Amino acid sequence: MSAPVRRRSASLRLRVALAAALASTVVVVLVGVLASVLLTREQTERLDRSLVPGSPAVLGSFASTRADLAVTLRGPDGTVRRVSGPELPLSPLGIPTSVDVDGVAYRIRTAPGPSPGALVTVGATEDDTRARVAERRRLVTGLGVVAVALAAALGWVFAGRAVRPLRRLTDRAATLDGAVEADVPPPTVRADGSRESEELAEALTAMLARLHAEQQRSTASLHAARDFAAAARHELRTPLTAMRTDLEVLQAHPDLPERDEVLADVLRAQARVEATLTALGQLAAGDLPDADGGDVVGVADLLRLAAEDARRAHPGLEVVVEEPAGAVRGSLEGLRMALANVVVNAVRHGGAGCVRLGAHAGEDGGVVLTVDDDGRGLPAAEREAVLGRFVRGSTAGAPGSGLGLALVAQQAARHDGQVHLEDAPGGGLRVSLAIGPDRAG
Amino acid sequence: MTEPSPDLLVVDDDADVRASLERGLRLSGFAVRSAQDGPGALRAVHERVPDAVVLDLGLPGMDGVAVVSALRAMDHDVPVCVLSARDTVDDRVVGLEAGADDYMVKPFALTELVARLRALLRRGARSAAESTVGPALGEVLTTGPLRLDLARRTVHVGERSVDLTKREYELLVVLARNAEVVLTRERLLEMVWGYDFATDTNVVDVFVGYLRRKLEADGTPRLVHTVRGVGFVLREGG
Incomplete structure (x- = not known):
């Protein structure tokens, strides 16, 4: 199975360079437009200031010095006299106005003339002004383009430095072995240089550690399951060997005097x-984790139920049960x-005639369930070992699967606690099933 | 003519298995003693050497392999059939490597165990009788670098002396006497173990494996060859 081919996104470095270029473009355009507007206004104002009406004579001499100037006089009677240049139209008094005269753009201004009632209109072509503005605009535009290019280039260079830790992190991650080995501690990923890369490296390290822990857990449980299966097979073969031998004896000797004994x-x-199979089933069920943490169980109820079970299973047994709170x-x-x-x-291995079920608060705040018997007890040296699976005590009587106390230990572990074997106050054995303080309640 | 019942020692830590085997083997015509652990087994052998031993490998404390090793170290060459409750090959063979003669995996058929024990006992009696006569002095079998001195019961590959268990030695002698002849597993079982009945076991393959390991220890080319689908042959070269 091959991963679908995905188009690669643009590199972070290119994105930063483009972002820089875009940002500088916005700035350059804004600055350019503003400069252009200001420039146009300034040039126009300057032109307007030059359109100061004076005496026709002065105007005439002035106009004669500048080819781009035009002056038109209008008498009170409506006569029009061109002092110089083409005839300019009338415009509102005192307000500079742009007009078009014979295809040439003029900026004109009309003012009262030298004699009462007369009007003088002064105009100047806007060509020079526009040319100057256009020239400045080109300059600004050129500078803008250079600025944008420079911003993009600098963005590229600086982004390269900025993404270097990320690049290093990528290289480190690529060299990590894909398979997480259970017996090798997970590697620590480092990518100092920027907070993002450091955080990413920390996240990556944490993820590797989680993977590693998970791997170790599953490896351990796989080993445990394999050992357990081997032990279970071994355990079943022993009684089956005895059974097969006995059955063959019965088959070969139909009139055996000891027939009843063999049977x-x-x-x-x-x-x-059968007992081994039952216990194996219970062990397998007990290995399943509690999803919800379990129900609230009254200790007195539990002991009463256990006492009923005991009386039913062992009719000759005397069962004493306490009524503790909690x-x-x-x-x-x-x-x-x-x-x-x-x-x-x-009963089976201790030969007990009486058991006492009780409970008390544990030193750690948990609850300790106790079962005292008046049986043979168990040598102190074996008290730890018999909690293991398929381990029988030296005083054990048959039949026994070697799983009984292992089941008790499993339930204790399931309840965050442990099993402890000691001498009972009245002789015999005391089995304490401690339940963790988190489970008390 | 009534022969005395062969004296068997059954060693198993499980009381039920011990009781069943004792009864089954007694009813099959053996005189049976039993022991529940390694030291007990060695004590019983010390009291009176049995004709054969049925030995559970998985004894607590001193295990079956240690018992076999101790027996062989004390120069007791009684036939030993080990019983294993594990089914992995490694566990099956450890007892044999230490000097046991055969193995059976629990649960097994009592009739099969009885047949094999009888064969091993017959075989043991015969080789004891043979050894009193002894091979002609100086009889030596050679195949390539392999040299068997039958009088001294020594095996050499080139200059190197090879230490073999009794059953390994007997297998090698049979192969060497029939050098260049392909022997089937059934024939080898009969000639080396005395199993003249159909039996389901790979004990021949296991012992051939041991022989190869010991003979080829210093890089000597293979001498005991497998003829696929037929059996084994001792010859130099392929």
Whole structure:
């Protein structure tokens, strides 16, 4: 499967250069337009100032010195006299006005003339002014273009420096091994030089660490599952071996005097297989994580249920149950199953005739469920080991799967707690199932 | 004529398996003693050397391999059949490497175990009888760099002395006596183990593997060749 080919976006550097060019263009255009407007106005005002009416004589001599000047006199009677240049039209008194005379643009101004009632109109062609303005505009435009180009170029150069940490980060990330090795600590990605690149590097490092942790978790659980499956197969083969041998004996010796004894052995081996399968199922279910953290379980209710279970499963057993206050958050069925396993353990392997179910507050603020029995107890050296899967104590009686206390330990772990084995106050064994303080409630 | 029942020692840490095997083997005509751990097994051997040992590999503390090693180190060459509850090949073969003669994976058929034990016992008795006569002095089998001195029971590849377990040595002798002749697995089982009945085992392949490893340890070219679909042959070169 190949990734779809995606068109690459423009590089950050090019984008910065373009942004610089665009920004400078806006500035240049604004400045240019403003300059052009101001320039035009200034030039026009200057022209307007030159259109100062004076005496016709003065005007005539003045006009004769400048070819672009035109002067027209109008008498009170409406006579028109051209002093110089073409005849200019009338314009409102005192206000400079642009007009077109025979295809030539003039700026004219009309003022009262030398004699009463007479009007004098002075005009000057705007060609020179416009040419000057146009020339300045070209200059401004040229400077603007240069400025924009310079901005783009500088943007390119400085952006190159600015994206260097990012470039380094990209190079580092590219050299990271795609496969995260479980036994190698995840690499730390560094890209100093800008806050963004540093943040990105930190995020990348954190992501690698998360990946690594996840990988380690799944590798560990895979190993655990594999070991567990091997141990389970091994565990089932032992009773099956006994069973097969017994069945072959029955087959080969139909009139065996010890027939009943052999049959009893077959049934016992069968019970072992069944017990192991049940415990394996419970272990597998207990390995599933609690999504919701469990229900609130009253400790007294839990102990009462466990006592009922114990009396039902072991009719000859004396069960004493305390009525402690308090509640825990967790799985009622899980805890009940754990307590049932402790009781089975006490009866089957400890030879207990009486169990006492109780609970008290733990030192860490949690709740400790206790099951005391009056059985044989367990050598202190084995008390840790028997919590492991498929481990039996040296005093254990058959049948036993070696999973009973492992199930209890699993439930304790599921409730953020642990199992502790010690001597019971009245002899025998005390199994304490501590539930973590976070679960008390 | 009634022969005395062969004396068997069954070693297994599981009481149910021990009881079943004891009963099954007793009913099959063996005199059975049992032990539940390694030291117990060695004590029982010390009391009276059995004719054969059925030994569970997965004993707590001193495991089956250690028991086999100890037995061989004490020069007891009783046939040992190991029982394994694991099905990975490595575990199957460790007991054999230490000097056991055969292995069976739990759960197994009692009749199969009985047949193999009887064959191993017969075979053991015969080779004991043979060894009293002994091979002609100076009888030496050679194939390429391989030299077997049957009188001294020594094996050399070139100048290098090769240390073989009893069963490895017997397999090599059979192959060397029949050098250039392809022997089937069935034939080898019969000649080396005395299994003259159909049996489902890859013990020949396992022992051929051991032989190769020991003979080829210093880079000597292969001597024991596999003839695909047929069996094995000892010859120099391909």
